[in-house]
Amino acid sequence: MIVVLKNGTPEMEITHLSDELSSWGLKVEKSVGKHKIVLGLVGNTVELDPFRVQELSPWIEQVVRVEQPFKRVSREFRHGEPSEVVVSTPNGFVPFGEHHPLVTIAGPCSVENEEMIVYTAQRVKAAGAKFLRGGAYKPRTSPYAFQGHGESALNLLIAARDATGLGIITEVMDTADLDKVAAVADIVQVGARNMQNFPLLKKVGAQDKPVFLKRGMSATIEEWLMAAEYIMAAGNPNVILCERGIRGFDRQYARNTLDLSVIPVLRSLTHLPIAIDPSHGTGKAEYVPSMAMAAIAAGTDSLMIEVHPNPAKALSDGPQSLTPERFDSLMQELAVVGKAMNRWTQKSVNNYQLPVVSGK
Template identity: 45%
Template structure:
């Protein structure tokens, strides 16, 4: 279906927006952002002479994910949480264990994250695992422990929500919903978080194209929640012998060109092995990511999930120093 964006002249823009909505809203989907009006299923020939005269630009080469498009929303989306500013020129560091294993352990990892400069504590309370016999998370108890640890150190919380039924529960404890790669096209879940006003990190699916992930964001935005960020965590390719997934660093600038949403790099799930996490974190930073989400653990050999890809505290601190050096080098050219 064709989508048309009309960029209105600033003078009398609101009056013309009202007229366009009256003209098209009965049989077309109409979106408004500042002086831009996007109309699904409409063509420039459908405009009146007055509407055409008030347009400084008419754009018809618009992707289906119109609300995600920079053509509709040219400015970067900036997401503000109690302890973080995500997007634009800001760089946000998120870290924590893959799973919340105990109150004591997540408290210890929260201190490691805070001391290294992170502002968001990650940790899973509900874990989607390949095997049904693997550790599935502590559920509500894990959410409580994660929230307490974050609050103790002045951090935000990001944690995964696995289905629409869990949204009200998880929302009580988190500052950011995480939608995992396996759930990127769980449309019931996307619609459910779209009805909230809690920020959402949408992880790119293992086989998802750029258009796939942008269209998935549209399900969230359609519910009224525009606080969305996209995470690149590696995709499934023909070779996963040496890394868990293939980190698509090139998709970061592509997404930043196409959409206004912040793009976060997840080197842990892309690498799958500790030794590769830092190099991929540096690649994501150099590619222009708005932040990183990294798994850390003080005893990876005995972690209840994803131990092989977790950085130990000293490794994490070293990674952060290198990431900051890359950022400083990039800033020198701006």
């Protein structure tokens, strides 16, 4: 249930209403939007009479039941207004959201060594990326595939951040590793295979780093949003939803089916920012540019793109990774679509020379 307050409601009245509603055994969450202030009521509201709430104050404009099973995640919970997730990075604050410029995240599937990750970070930053992605812990279908370097790779991500000032996004697979990952990451990623790992969702919800929640390979939209609800119910409101392709029946030509229709669907259902991962969504580097441009046209708030200095020798996901040179040209192509959609800003000029890696 939400309580919509009239414009100009005094702060003292908001505090009084919150205290009164809390005394009824409800959790009250205040949301300040562009046009309205909304009090979200969480708890046993099934038997609560909206007219009883309405009578509490003349400053209450409307009392509305949230019909969706996902409450905090629902767009109704913010009275139709989008939320934003603002991430602190060494280069400043970066906002994700419907009314902000597109945010590009780029980097390799796995952190392989310091030279490779620092070089890639410098290249993607020079092209306009705001965040570096790189896996320290990697969930793999085969137990014999490269699983990542673990904790030592987190130190390499720190080196890349120190060299570039990029924000860091990396995946957590186990609740036991969360503190180590959160100490390094500016955004903690929950991968597709862990989307319904409910103990992990509760743990990432109980810490304060923003969470990048990928859609499960066979998850419905409602299951995905309910996973986000777990995180928000644990106390963390900063969730970014990432579509990374769902399992289809024709895997001969593409790794997954990238569901771009999810963008307008999510816009109608949730206030949370939306990201698209065309690299996992297609599994082939040659398809990534088309899907990235289509995602911007459809209204995505962010793109996650895999980049590797030498995809043919990558320890994981080489076929879907772009070279730094192709990423440079792609960012110029994306700028055309991004500007047409009013979602692009001029990238800042970098004051360092691009490094040269021998044997690349």
